[in-house]
Amino acid sequence: MHNSLSIARELGDIENMITRQFHLDRGTEREDNLGDVQYLYEERLREYRELGSMPGEANVLQVLGNLAIKRGQFSVASTLLKQSLQLNEQMKNWPSVANIYSLLGHLALAQKDFLLAEESWRTSLLIGQRIKNEAIQAFAYLNLGRVAYFQGKMMEGNRLRREGLEHLLLRNDLPITTLREIIEELETLNAVTPPRGPRQLFQLLMRFLR
Numbered sequence: 001m002h003n004s005l006s007i008a009r010e011l012g013d014i015e016n017m018i019t020r021q022f023h024l025d026r027g028t029e030r031e032d033n034l035g036d037v038q039y040l041y042e043e044r045l046r047e048y049r050e051l052g053s054m055p056g057e058a059n060v061l062q063v064l065g066n067l068a069i070k071r072g073q074f075s076v077a078s079t080l081l082k083q084s085l086q087l088n089e090q091m092k093n094w095p096s097v098a099n100i101y102s103l104l105g106h107l108a109l110a111q112k113d114f115l116l117a118e119e120s121w122r123t124s125l126l127i128g129q130r131i132k133n134e135a136i137q138a139f140a141y142l143n144l145g146r147v148a149y150f151q152g153k154m155m156e157g158n159r160l161r162r163e164g165l166e167h168l169l170l171r172n173d174l175p176i177t178t179l180r181e182i183i184e185e186l187e188t189l190n191a192v193t194p195p196r197g198p199r200q201l202f203q204l205l206m207r208f209l210r
Contacts, residue, residue, distance in 0.1 A: 018047045018056060026063065034071055041067065058087035062100055069107050077107050098127035098136045105143055109150070118147050138167035158193040162186060 025040040041064050048056030061084035068077035081100055088096040105120035121143045128136030141164030148157035165182050168174065174182075 015048075015051055015053050015056065018044055018051070018053075022056075022060065029067075031070075034067060038064065038067055038071075054087055054091060055093070058084045058091070058093070058096065061087070062096065062103070065100075066103055069103065069110060072110075074107060074111055078104075081107070094127055094131050095133060095136065098124045098131075098133070098140075101127070102136075102139060102143065109143075109147065112150075114147050114151055118144060121147070134167050134170045138164045138171075140164070141167060155193065158189050162189040162193055165189070 022041075022044045025037060025044065028040075029037045041060055045057060045060040045064065048060060061080050065077045065080035065084060068074070068080060081103055085097060085100045085104075088100065101120045101124040105117045105124065108114075108117035108120055121140045125137055125140035125144070128134075128140055141160050143164075145157045145160035145164060148154075148160055165186050168182055169179070169186075
């Protein structure tokens with residue numbers, strides 16, 4: 001029994017060491033060294049797999065997928081993100097699942113696949129609504145607004161962006177300067193976006209009173 005406990009503690013310490021190193025690796029990422037940090041991330045991936053850490057593996061796969069998007073390696077990014085998605089779904093890690101769908105939206109948008117981008121961000125939005133995560137909902141709305149703008153749907157883009165900014169206001173960790181910028185942009189959007197109906201106004205009020 002004591003041996004089992006000591007092994008568990010040792011494995012936990014090893015995983016913590018890998019995680020700390022991974023955070024250090026991420027702190028070195030810059031636009032001019034993406035190839036170097038990719039190698040470091042792949043080392044952490046190998047270590048997590050040897051340890052049998054599904055959360056660690058899923059996390060690194062997600063980061064590697066995002067890195068591949070930055071490097072224009074779209075096919076590689078798709079494979080990595082879908083691997084991470086599968087692991088996170090097995091673990092029922094819904095915030096990470098939503099974030100991966102958001103990355104898949106960015107990947108689709110980079111390839112000008114507007115329908116797939118919209119589908120990915122709507123899936124992220126639905127998960128954010130289900131788990132009541134305002135940040136996930138906010139960025140899903142903002143990104144859906146980007147898709148609408150790219151398609152020339154300016155009014156729809158304004159509406160979605162306004163929705164996203166209003167969700168951002170519900171966060172309690174924003175600096176005062178950012179809050180001012182959001183409020184100023186909302187005032188501009190309200191001036192050029194059709195007014196809400198009674199039902200929309202009620203839903204907005206209930207959201208802020210939650």
